[in-house]
Amino acid sequence: MDRTRLQDLLARESADAERLNPRSKAAYARAEHLFGRVPMTWMNKTAGAFPRYLDTARGARVTDIDGHEYIDFSLGDTGAMAGHSPAVVAEAVQRRFAEQGGATAMLPTEDAEWVGAELTRRFGLARWSFALTATDANRWAIRLARAVTDRPKILVNSYSYHGSVDESLIVVGPDGHGTARPGNVGAPCDVTLTSRVAEFNDLAQLERELAHGDVAAVLMEPALTNIGIVLPEPGYLAAVRELTRKYGTLLINDETHTFSAGPGGCTAAWDLEPDLLTIGKAIGGGIPAGAYGLSAELADRLLGRADLDLVDMGGVGGTLAGNALSVAAMRATLEHVLTDEAFAHMAKLSERFAAGVQQGIDAHALPWTVSRLGARSEYRFASPAPRTGTESEAAGDPELEDFLHLYLANRGILLTPFHSMALMCPDTTEQDVDTHTRVFADALAELAH
Structure with a gap:
């Protein structure tokens, strides 16, 4: 991978994130009474210079205070695996x-x-x-x-x-x-x-x-x-x-x-x-x-x-x-x-998600893998996939991860900020998954250009 090109793309996406999210940027700048400027310091684990601020969330969708709607594959890092605010x-x-x-x-x-x-x-x-x-x-x-x-x-x-x-x-x-x-x-x-x-x-x-x-x-x-x-x-x-x-x-x-x-x-x-x-x-x-x-x-x-x-x-x-x-x-x-039927639906979507990621990896012969656990999928910057925690930690690439997260977020898709994990909820759709497949492929094409 051309690391200079990766750095240039990351800088472009970071600048776009600041331009597209002025209200979130301003809210973060005003948060002087919060330790680390956020309610919990782990909220600073985000690609870009500041987190996007929540306005509304329903099902598999999140909207920020700048009015951008996202397909949410983060789902509160599992906390919202049932979807955001299920009616029942x-x-x-x-x-x-x-x-x-x-x-x-x-x-x-x-x-x-x-x-x-x-x-x-x-x-x-x-x-x-x-x-x-x-x-x-x-x-x-x-x-x-x-x-x-x-x-x-x-x-x-x-x-x-x-x-x-x-x-x-x-x-x-x-x-x-x-x-x-x-x-x-x-x-x-x-x-x-x-x-x-x-x-x-x-x-x-x-x-x-x-x-x-x-x-x-x-x-x-x-x-x-x-x-x-x-x-x-x-x-x-x-x-x-x-x-x-x-x-x-x-x-x-x-x-x-x-x-x-x-x-x-x-x-x-x-x-x-x-x-x-x-x-x-x-x-x-x-x-x-x-x-x-x-x-x-x-x-x-x-x-x-x-x-x-x-x-x-x-x-x-x-x-x-x-x-x-x-x-x-x-x-x-x-x-x-989170019924038996819901899990079957979520697992099928996760399988579709993983297949879409694999298509992108194969198209560019990347030494990456995609791993899946039921309703959860994740792409890894290593092949074969790590077999221990220490191997997995060593396979991390923060710069590449930040680029992919920002690229996706700037185009309306959220992954879990701690790693490249995507979780399905009962409200996630095939169209949501296919949108990620398309945007992920676009990101890889830009990296390979």
Whole structure:
């Protein structure tokens, strides 16, 4: 690739973004009271000099304050996998908050048992508790794992994503052993005191770390996502389950992003058998919600422990966790929006999206690949596709990624800003996918000119 041409094209697209979005540019310049000028600093992870500001969002469409409408394949980095403001979820939230009230009354609702039963149907775990985010669900699952095993450490895969959980911010270093993930902010201690790490798809490394006998739980995504999609090799996940049982270690599946694999995530699609499962984002239809599930055997062991304060100050819970508003949103989303039929529709669109990307790659004989996980597709600047998190991180090309993101956004298409990921929702159409295929092909043609 001609890097000079890439830089020239990126400069052109950046200038076009500033010209096309004066109101967003001005709003960003005025935001002097926000840390980093944005509500959350990760909102600065955007191609261009400033983020585009939201005006409205419905279904698979987003409109910014400059009046530009976008086909949204980002969908809140999975948070809006049900589409933006699904009518049935909006009605349930309106009914609970404005008509019934009591969103934070600290009392259970009957909706909670319905949601728990539905999550059991989908994922197989027998007992459920709620959180406001998947990060919180992971933190609570970790505490329970440590309590029941009396072991101090958590093992994760290098460059996996589990929110801002301190124990997860560890990667495999050049020497093959764990080290702090670069850029971690305010770590409470050396992460190797709390955590172990193994590369995804590396069973020998996993067994080496488990053999120490101090790992309470393996917390893992069944497929890596936030570093780019890295799919498990045949037999890998079954072997992980065998090794965790061999060494008396619990297995926690984080399905927050891998929920895209189907109605029960990878756990149902691939017949996995975790001891705990965490999920968030998508199940609330845009309302903050998370959940963690436990096997019946594990739940009974924990509830039978008289020394654990699971009711008051034991660190498992939060005042707003399981609130009536979030639970109503979860029920509406799971019952009426992210249904089995919706997932089938979304997966078919994702397959079409991946095929369109592959056409573009093949047309220019690019050393790239496209990976897919159910309703989620992603193009990678490597061939063959990376098989570990560290390989995936090394395959990144920020300059190329920024060009593609800006090129698409300037022509009405949004990808997830953290990587080149596209997610389908129930409202996404074949025409939306084909529009991306056409614009993506135009971008490649300009690069190759």
